Every structure is written in C-alpha cells, then in structure tokens.
Amino acid sequence: MAKKQIFLMHYAGGDCYSYRFLTPFLHDTEVHTLELSGRGRRINEPLQSNFKDVIEDTLKQIRKLLSAPSVTLYGHSLGGLLAFNVAAALEKEYKGSMKLVISGNAGPFVTRETSWHTLSSENLISKLRTLGGTPDVILDDPGMFGFYELIIRSDFRVAHEMASWGQEKINTPIYCLMGSQEEHAGRIDNWANYTTGNFRYQLVPGGHFFIYNYPKLIAQHLLSDQV
Template sequence: MTTASMTGQWLPYGSAGTGTRLFCFPHAGASAAVYAGWRAAGNGDPAICPVQLPGRAARGRETPHHDPEALADDVLSGLGSELTGDYALFGHSLGALVAYLVARRIVERGGPPPRHLFVSGRPAPQLPNTRRELHALPTGELVKELRALGGLPDVLLEERSLLELFLPLLRADLTVNETYRHVPGPPLPIPLTVFGGVDDPRAEPAELAAWQELSADSALFTYPGGHFYLDDRVPELLDVVRTRMAA
C-alpha cells in the first residue's frame, strides 16, 4: 500500500485547504463523519480534516485500539507528513485525549508542532478517573449510561443486531479513554483551548479547567448543554477557533 493510500484511510475527506488544517478526532464509537458538517461551517478557514480511526466506516475490518499509547503512535505513523506546516488539532471526549497524546508526542520527538491544540468534553488527562468506568459494563447498563449522555443513535436502540456489531468498537474506544494513565511532563509549548458543556456529567467545569495546567497559553470556554453540547454550536466554536489561532 502506498503512503498516499495509507494517508487516505486516515483522512477520508482529504486534507487540502488554503487555511490552517484542523485535524479533528471523534468521540468514542464515532467515525470521521461526525465532522463532515463542520467542513461547510469552516468554509476552508480552518480547513476541517476529519480523522478516521481504525475499526470504523471503511476501516471497519481493522481491529480498533484498546491501548491509548498504541493508538497515538498509530495516528502519528498513519498521518505522517500531513502533520506539518500550518495545522492544528481538535478532539472531543475520547478525541480530546487522542489529540493531546499526538501533540505531546510530536513535541517530545522534535517534530513540527501544531499551531494550536483544541480539546472538548473530557476531564484533563492528569486527573484521576473518579467515575464509574463504562468499558466493561454489561450491555444493558452500558446502553442506559449512553442513553443518558445522548451518545447512542436511535437506530442502534431499535436494532439489536446493529447494536451488537457496534459494541466491540465502542468498548475498545472506552477502554482507551478509561485506562490512560498520565505521565507528568513539562507544559506543552502550544496554545491550548478547552471547550465543554456546563451540564456535562462526564466532564465538569473544574475538570475542564484543569487542562489549563498543561499549557502556559490556555483558555476555557463553556456553553449550556451536556456531553454533546457542541452539536448545535459548530459555527460558534469555529469562531473561537479562528480567534484563538489569530491571537
């Protein structure tokens, strides 16, 4: 497989654009398609580049990662030379952890760092997990938790066979998110912006604010809503992205 085709697996919508390329990492169980609508809202500034992780959509035959460090290494290997020039990273929930780990690796390995790191809907990675872990819950209890968050499409609730196909990927993603153990290090030399919903039961405002310990140049923006507060605020979030990157 050529380098171009390998990169195409990771970037199903491409990465071309005249503005800053914003590589976007999805939440647990989601595919790159969750950011498809962002592309029009971004209008090329930034150029929205949804990232397709293994185990979903056209990569559905691939085994999803269960280990956060291995996933971050795979992202770096897969995106390769795309992570150069004028680019930034965004991630929501699980995606926030992935974006952070990728940024940290790039800095530690002396690569060209992203212009900005944007994270959303996840407690800061250095905080201990004090919540009930979801990845190993029985199916009924897991579905109940996800329904409360609003993170389970209705079609999966209505079609048990589809749900059973979806759960291994979701459990793998939740394992990545819940088994990460932070290794202390120096603050990132990258501006950091944190987003979140004030009523998010999985990421309270104080847990979001703790991200600011990881960069000397940081800002926090919270909005009404729960874990998926951002679904109705894409233009607003992208305005903040533009403003923060121009600062």
C-alpha cells in the first residue's frame, strides 16, 4: 500500500490529460488524475452542469481509490474549488492526514463580474484567448470549438455556482499558488477564511496558466507533508 496518494482535479475545459506536464515530477508516490464526465476517458458520459453532482461524482472516484494514510488534493482554477469541497466532505469520513494545494483560484465568493458561461460564442472565444490555456487550433476551428464550447460552458457554470455557494471552514491545511498577473491575485489570502488549519500562499510571475512554467514548484508542494 502506498504511503501517500495525490489526487489531481483539472481546470475548466480540461480532462485527465491536463496534468501531463506535472506528473513526471511526482516521484515515489501514487498519483490519480481525476476527470469530470463528458470528455477524455469519459467522453461517452453526459456532461454534468450541477455543481453538487460534480462534487459527488468526484468523491465517488476518490472513494474507489482511497487507501493511503496520507492524501494530498490538488486542483487548478475550477479544480481548486472542487478540491476544497471534496476535502470538506472527506474530512467527515477519512481518518488519515490530508492536505490541500490550490492554484489559480482566490476562493469562494471571489468571482468574475460576468459569468463566462453566459457569454456569446464570439466573446467567449475572446476571453479564452486572453486567459490562455486553450490551443488556437481549437479556438480557430468552428467545428472543434463547437464541441469544446459545450464542455467549457458547462464547466464555467459549475465553477460560478461553486464559487457562489456558502461553505463552512475546513480543518485541512491549504497552500495556494497564483500568478501575479491573475485577475484576483490580490485576494489570494481569501482562502485563510476557509480553513482552521495552516494556510500559506505564494504569488509567482505569470498569468492564469502560470502552472505550465512551474511544474517542479507545484510538485514540490504536492510531495511535501508540510504546508
């Protein structure tokens, strides 16, 4: 049995392959890349646009795999909010030690002025270009974007509703990373309001998808037992 398990939760529009840049740096531990329905390995399953269903679906994936005495949950952007809510539920049933690492998200009730899932296709493409992370080959091809748009809109809706949902504090310690150029980077310490455990954060140069430039840094925090 592994001494530690790491569960990775992807960002909006992502899938189980979104952390291929990161997993080579996660040595000597058991890593599981989780996935929302309607994409990747789960392409034949319907998309879920209710955030509570998404949380429960993710919990089911973890419960089937959970076996180690130590667990780290990691999520970027939407995945960060999802990991937080998963931690809140797991605290009630998991007896081992748990740690939460979040990137690209300033926490509950820190939302965009406009809900991106309500934007026109043209405006959504513009926002995605600015945000980064979505290949131009998808944004420039109407056919490819038409398919991807269904996924990203569903995920943005889930993220918006999850960020706007009241949540009590968790006991799990939180470490948060954000890019210094992100829209809400100045509010990164908002996460301190949602844990009774240790909280630390770090701002690094870059925008929302700074993670691609810092795989070693992220891996370091995922592998460490400390926050």
